Amino acid sequence: xxxxxxxxxxxxxxxxxxxxxxxxxxxxxxxxxxxxxxxxxxxxxxxxxxxxxxxxxxxxxxxxxxxxxxxxxxxxxxxxxxxxxxxxxxxxxxxxxxxxxxxxxxxxxxxxxxxxxxxxxx
Amino acid sequence: xxxxxxxxxxxxxxxxxxxxxxxxxxxxxxxxxxxxxxxxxxxxxxxxxxxxxxxxxxxxxxxxxxxxxxxxxxxxxxxxxxxxxxxxxxxxxxxxxxxxxxxxxxxxxxxxxxxxxxxxxxxxxxxxxxxxxxxxxxxxxxxxxxxxxxxxxxxxxxxxxxxxxxxxxxxxxxxxxxxxxxxxxxxxxxxxxxxxxxxxxxx
Numbered sequence: 001x002x003x004x005x006x007x008x009x010x011x012x013x014x015x016x017x018x019x020x021x022x023x024x025x026x027x028x029x030x031x032x033x034x035x036x037x038x039x040x041x042x043x044x045x046x047x048x049x050x051x052x053x054x055x056x057x058x059x060x061x062x063x064x065x066x067x068x069x070x071x072x073x074x075x076x077x078x079x080x081x082x083x084x085x086x087x088x089x090x091x092x093x094x095x096x097x098x099x100x101x102x103x104x105x106x107x108x109x110x111x112x113x114x115x116x117x118x119x120x121x122x
Numbered sequence: 123x124x125x126x127x128x129x130x131x132x133x134x135x136x137x138x139x140x141x142x143x144x145x146x147x148x149x150x151x152x153x154x155x156x157x158x159x160x161x162x163x164x165x166x167x168x169x170x171x172x173x174x175x176x177x178x179x180x181x182x183x184x185x186x187x188x189x190x191x192x193x194x195x196x197x198x199x200x201x202x203x204x205x206x207x208x209x210x211x212x213x214x215x216x217x218x219x220x221x222x223x224x225x226x227x228x229x230x231x232x233x234x235x236x237x238x239x240x241x242x243x244x245x246x247x248x249x250x251x252x253x254x255x256x257x258x259x260x261x262x263x264x265x266x267x268x269x270x271x272x273x274x275x276x277x278x279x280x281x282x283x284x285x286x287x288x289x290x291x292x293x294x295x296x297x298x299x300x301x302x303x304x305x306x307x308x309x310x311x312x313x314x315x316x317x318x319x320x321x322x323x324x325x
Contacts, residue, residue: 040154041161057162057174061154062184069192077153087157088150 021054027107028053029063030092030100033073037091040064064090072096125168129159135178142186151185187213195313200302203309204228210316220312227305231298237262238294249284250293261294 032038032046040060047055055063067073067090074093079086092100133152140148155175162171175181187210194206204224210217240248240263248263260282286293 040158057158057171058176058181058184061151061158062188065151065185066188066192069189085157085160087161088154 017052018054021052025053025055025059026063026067027100027103028055029060029067030072030096030103033090033092033096034100037076037089039087039089041087042089067096070095072099125163128168128172129156129163132159132172132175132178136182139179139182140185143189147189155181191313191316195310200228200306200309203306203313206313207309214316216312216316220309220315223312224305224309227301227308231301231305233262234294234298234301238291238298241288241290241294245288249290250286251282252285253282254280 028047028050029043032043038046043064044055044057044060047053064073064075068075071093073090073096075088075090077086078089133156136155137148137152140151143151158175159168159171162168190206190209194203197203204221207217207221207224211221212218237248244263249261251260251262252258253260
């Protein structure tokens with residue numbers, strides 16, 4: 001008989017959630033940049049009420065840096081009209097829009113199929 | 123005032139830890155982290171932000187690792203690809219496996235190249251050898267010539283026979299190139315695997 005201790009189950013779920021987040025965070029960032037350019041802080045603020053996405057101050061900048069080098073987003077430094085602190089705003093490139101379109105379609109298909117198997121929240 | 127000193131101290135450490143990157147990339151990252159920390163200071167959350175970013179070394183590492191993987195993949199050269207695997211091997215299992223597999227192929231390539239050169243310098247000691255009794259095949263160099271001028275003492279085992287002669291040079295060169303290419307392909311496959319693990323399709 002296999003005995004599963006509560007803390008072991010909890011650890012396994014955290015590992016699994018971490019795997020889920022790896023891809024989801026990138027899709028979330030691209031989707032948030034679809035309508036308007038945002039800074040790293042702006043993205044974090046938009047995701048503040050979405051802790052399950054798993055993006056933090058420490059993880060967002062390496063991701064933005066990578067997406068920029070991949071050519072999916074473009075960053076530009078902007079200083080507010082009235083002066084003050086400058087910030088780097090990110091916007092989707094044409095490649096980024098194409099990637100978002102494909103990723104969104106893949107995600108929606110995946111979500112629908114999984115929901116059919118797993119079911120809605122009970 | 124204390125917050126400003128904390129930020130400067132953090133950014134100094136970050137800039138130092140990012141020295142492996144080109145100046146422009148490093149300055150851009152440091153400027154962005156500065157803007158982030160100053161914004162969080164305005165919200166009274168500086169300590170929280172620094173905790174989330176991690177120590178300057180850890181924060182820098184996440185940028186450097188991403189950049190090394192991408193540069194290696196975009197460059198495609200053996201040196202950068204192998205270098206990226208070497209750098210990341212201590213922190214990622216995939217890189218460790220890639221380093222081991224590609225190292226085996228690169229060593230085989232080097233071994234064949236050495237044997238080909240040995241055939242040019244000392245043709246009597248290098249070759250593709252066939253054992254007289256077991257029929258085993260070996261490639262490489264031997265200290266003693268396979269065809270001694272003096273006759274063998276009675277009962278002594280027959281020395282291995284060299285079968286390729288000067289053809290060993292193109293053979294070794296071909297095998298060296300083949301194993302080098304396999305090593306390069308395998309290291310790129312592992313780099314691609316590390317990139318794919320970060321892609322949304324990994325869900």
